[in-house]
Amino acid sequence: MSFSSLLREENKMTKFQDLGLKEDILKGLDDLGFEEAFPIQEAVIPVLLTGRDVVGQAHTGSGKTAAFSLSMLQEIQPKNGIQGLIMAPTRELAMQITDEIKKFGKHTGIRVATVYGGQGMGVQLDALDRGVEIVVATPGRLIDHLKRGSIELRDVSHIVLDEADTMLDMGFVDDISFILDLAPEDRVMSLFSATMPTEILRLSEEYLKNPKQFLLDADDLSGEGIDQSYLVIKDRDKFKYLIDFIKPTKGQAIVFCSTKYRTRDVAKFLHQEKFDAVAIEGDMSQHRREQSMGKFRSGKADILVATDVASRGIDVPRVELVINYDVPNQEMAYFHRIGRTARAGAKGKAVTFVSYSSVGDWNIIKRQIKVPIKDLNEEMGIEIAIPDPLKRQMPSRRYGGQSRSNYSRGGRSGGYGRSGGRRDSRDDRGGRRRYNDRGGNRNHYGGRSRW
Ligand code: ADP
Ligand code: MG
Numbered sequence: 001m002s003f004s005s006l007l008r009e010e011n012k013m014t015k016f017q018d019l020g021l022k023e024d025i026l027k028g029l030d031d032l033g034f035e036e037a038f039p040i041q042e043a044v045i046p047v048l049l050t051g052r053d054v055v056g057q058a059h060t061g062s063g064k065t066a067a068f069s070l071s072m073l074q075e076i077q078p079k080n081g082i083q084g085l086i087m088a089p090t091r092e093l094a095m096q097i098t099d100e101i102k103k104f105g106k107h108t109g110i111r112v113a114t115v116y117g118g119q120g121m122g123v124q125l126d127a128l129d130r131g132v133e134i135v136v137a138t139p140g141r142l143i144d145h146l147k148r149g150s151i152e153l154r155d156v157s158h159i160v161l162d163e164a165d166t167m168l169d170m171g172f173v174d175d176i177s178f179i180l181d182l183a184p185e186d187r188v189m190s191l192f193s194a195t196m197p198t199e200i201l202r203l204s205e206e207y208l209k210n211p212k213q214f215l216l217d218a219d220d221l222s223g224e225g226i227d228q229s230y231l232v233i234k235d236r237d238k239f240k241y242l243i244d245f246i247k248p249t250k251g252q253a254i255v256f257c258s259t260k261y262r263t264r265d266v267a268k269f270l271h272q273e274k275f276d277a278v279a280i281e282g283d284m285s286q287h288r289r290e291q292s293m294g295k296f297r298s299g300k301a302d303i304l305v306a307t308d309v310a311s312r313g314i315d316v317p318r319v320e321l322v323i324n325y326d327v328p329n330q331e332m333a334y335f336h337r338i339g340r341t342a343r344a345g346a347k348g349k350a351v352t353f354v355s356y357s358s359v360g361d362w363n364i365i366k367r368q369i370k371v372p373i374k375d376l377n378e379e380m381g382i383e384i385a386i387p388d389p390l391k392r393q394m395p396s397r398r399y400g401g402q403s404r405s406n407y408s409r410g411g412r413s414g415g416y417g418r419s420g421g422r423r424d425s426r427d428d429r430g431g432r433r434r435y436n437d438r439g440g441n442r443n444h445y446g447g448r449s450r451w
Contacts, residue, residue, distance in 0.1 A: 019046060040062050139167070221369070230375065279305045292304065321349050322348065324353060
């Protein structure tokens with residue numbers, strides 16, 4: 001059953017009290033106005049509280065953060081060393097998780113520190129010195145701390161990999177293995193993501209003990225609550241259409257681009273047109289990344305232009321439109337990108353701009369979308385003026401496309417596994433290693449690094 005239909009069945013809703021959570025946690029939830037547990041929370045919290053490992057899959061915006069944080073807060077004792085460890089792929093997500101746990105745990109006395117690259121060591125060492133019970137980390141910087149002894153994992157009893165399919169993907173898996181080898185065997189561990197490919201489920205067996213799997217919408221990568229559409233246009237016309245889609249939008253919007261260069265460019269164009277836009281990409285200084293996210297979260301900026309560094313986990317409830325200015329380089333990224341809207345059962349809209357050379361790639365993604373998706377060329381009467389050899393790949397019936405031709409990328413179906421080898425740059429610093437050796441990844445913008 002889907003998330004919103006579960007939500008609609010109100011008599012089935014579980015109150016947080018019924019999950020056996022402590023009074024001081026319930027107080028924190030009450031402050032936030034959380035009344036009932038969302039389905040993934042209701043499913044997972046009791047199991048984690050019995051000490052069993054968990055794999056939790058539920059769609060974007062369905063409350064996975066609270067699902068893993070609340071049971072951790074329940075079990076952890078103040079002033080007893082680092083007992084909880086949460087790992088996430090990007091700095092901004094790690095910070096967001098920290099903020100959320102701090103709110104849930106406001107009355108518990110449990111302290112949380114974020115450990116991530118790009119920030120000076122000093123701030124993090126000071127926080128660690130004062131004492132914390134939960135660490136939220138990106139893997140690279142956590143390893144730096146482990147190596148210098150500023151973090152020890154001997155008291156850790158609860159471990160979470162958020163966005164687990166990315167964390168066990170080849171860019172990170174060696175770092176994760178290294179870290180987990182330093183943690184006690186006797187621990188409760190859980191993996192969470194909206195996308196849980198079978199390769200990852202298989203790989204998870206190496207790290208989890210007899211996990212209970214909750215795959216709430218595993219067959220339904222549909223983007224529930226999101227009105228999805230696409231438009232095939234010339235690359236040089238994209239900006240004009242971007243403005244057309246953004247203008248009538250009342251809430252906030254995120255514009256995803258395929259490269260850092262494009263991200264900067266689109267943000268610049270939007271400034272010239274007097275939009276309140278901020279950008280985030282992996283080559284920006286950490287200070288500027290935080291500045292951008294801060295402005296966007298607080299609503300001072302209406303538009304966030306981003307690489308896939310912002311595609312996973314970021315929760316900004318007012319986002320009502322996601323524009324894929326470029327087709328994503330990896331099909332899972334599509335579902336994560338559009339999942340930045342329609343959070344917590346809300347509604348949202350996602351439009352994908354497909355340049356002529358990306359039609360093959362788009363067809364591969366489109367085949368996985370299980371709900372009707374609007375063809376805006378038909379709806380808006382926009383002709384596809386495309387050279388002959390490309391026509392057979394076109395997504396609309398007019399051109400009978402769907403063939404996976406030489407315009408699609410070689411490496412799409414693979415990618416998960418342990419074959420990647422260690423990368424030089426760890427955590428999300430620049431993301432240079434993320435997609436480089438997936439085979440192919442041909443993209444006419446020639447982006448060497450994705451994030
Ligand atoms: P996911 O990790 O599944 O993508 P998040 O954990 O980021 O989703 O949660 C999405 C949004 O839903 C957040 O803004 C969060 O505060 C909100 N939320 C989570 N659980 C509840 C709840 N039980 N009641 C109300 N809001 C909730
Ligand atoms: Mg999340």
